[in-house]
Amino acid sequence: MNALELTINGSRVDASGIDPNTTLLNFVRSKGLTGSKEGCAEGECGACAVALLRPDADGGCRYEAVNACLCLVAGLAGAEVLTVEGIGSSESPHPAQMALMQGGSQCGYCTPGFAVSLFCEYHRTDRTGPINLEALCGNLCRCTGYRPIAEGALSLGLPQASAFTARLEQPAPPVPALEYAHDGRRLTRPSSLADLFAALTADPDAKLVAGGTDVLCEINIRHARYQHLVSLDGIPELQRLLWTDDALEIGAGVSISTLEAALGNRIPLLAELFPLYASRLIRNRATLGGNLGTASPVGDSSPVLLALGASVRLESVRGERTVPLQEFFTGFRKTALEVGEIVTAIVIPTTTATHQRFFKIAKRGRDDISTVSVAIALEVSGGVIRNAKFGLGGVAATPARAFNTEAFLVGKPLELGVMRDAGRILESEFTPLSDHRGSAAYRSAMLGQTLERFIAGLEVSA
């Protein structure tokens, strides 16, 4: 079927007749909603932020800010979207817009994006205190400076009853199956794994899209145009989060923000990872399945999942298999996935690690790609290291375990001298490449230094 509709600012909008590769940002702007701006087209600036209505755990819904430049219109068929024009007008501005008008905007290019991110945080249903400024970390401002923006945001109280709060009491729009085609290109949105595998059997070259935060960069920046996109958004099997007696199973399509909220501090390594993972805008869409599917050597989930001893469940029409994560990466951006096979879940065994830390070395503290990343999980009892797992990013063609360093540490006391020796082994275990993010020598040096930082965070004998 070729009908494609979504609700934008409360009105049904017919989007039929667009290429399936079209971004939501280009679409809303083509409809005259030019408040949403294009600053970068790759998720870096947040000037394009819009709000989506997404399901909440309690049967209602929540406003979720996303980068419109990284969303496919066709993938959002049936969705409810609010652009900056939909949250308020000059005659009747929303409190979030009012807050920014008190000195938080100069040229105003970034302001619509800030207003939408702030609107979503303002209406966060579990918010009982001030605005969490972390909600704005995907919005860049080049001229106002962040202090007046932060002050405006922090001046906001709790939301008063309004049409916006009333909407949150109702369920989110469903995500039904969709087959949309235009001019020889199509987007399929299956509503079950069985339908997904049927689609992939019929067209093994189809391009999977989960959150789209990597795929849409290919479309926008590298001008990729996919003949057949398959959205994973409507598949309930990929949205599960299941604690068993001995493991946590995370559906490959669960967004990072959902995971962050659901897990809290239950797995310290993940709790350390999430705030360092891109921005709130990206985390609202990005998935672990997509991060592993991209297989970037500097992807941030891989080191953490390697240190946690995770496996991936791979499924296709032929059945399922479970592969330890260190065997999943087979070369630079290559994986063990076979034709028609996808990652359906990440399985994290209950860890016995007593000491867990994640270090991300990047040029910026937030919203940046890692130069080097190191995840450490040690099991220590009686002062002796019984088990050690290291997951590393940015030091080889693939994310990697540091097997030599791990073997050296097992049976040794947890003390400064031992960790320094381990740092030297870690430095020599890999031969990283030099690139624009850092030289090979810098990357190696960072490895050793990370163990110093690890030990500095513990109270151990010298």
Ligand SMILES: Cc1cc2nc3c(=O)[nH]c(=O)nc-3n(C[C@H](O)[C@H](O)[C@H](O)COP(=O)(O)OP(=O)(O)OC[C@H]3O[C@@H](n4cnc5c(N)ncnc54)[C@H](O)[C@@H]3O)c2cc1C
């Ligand atoms: C501004 C910005 C900042 C970023 N910062 C970070 C960061 O700090 N750390 C980091 O690690 N990454 C970062 N990324 C990269 C990206 O957000 C992550 O890799 C994200 O987890 C990808 O998930 P996704 O669902 O959006 O993937 P998508 O873009 O939907 O898919 C990515 C790839 O995986 C494939 N794929 C998707 N789902 C599956 C599946 N279930 N099985 C098999 N293959 C699949 C797709 O076909 C595609 O090739 C950033 C990206 C941007 C744009």
Ligand code: FES
């Ligand atoms: S245009 Fe910069 S994040 Fe979308």
Ligand code: FES
């Ligand atoms: S006000 Fe100019 S970029 Fe923010």
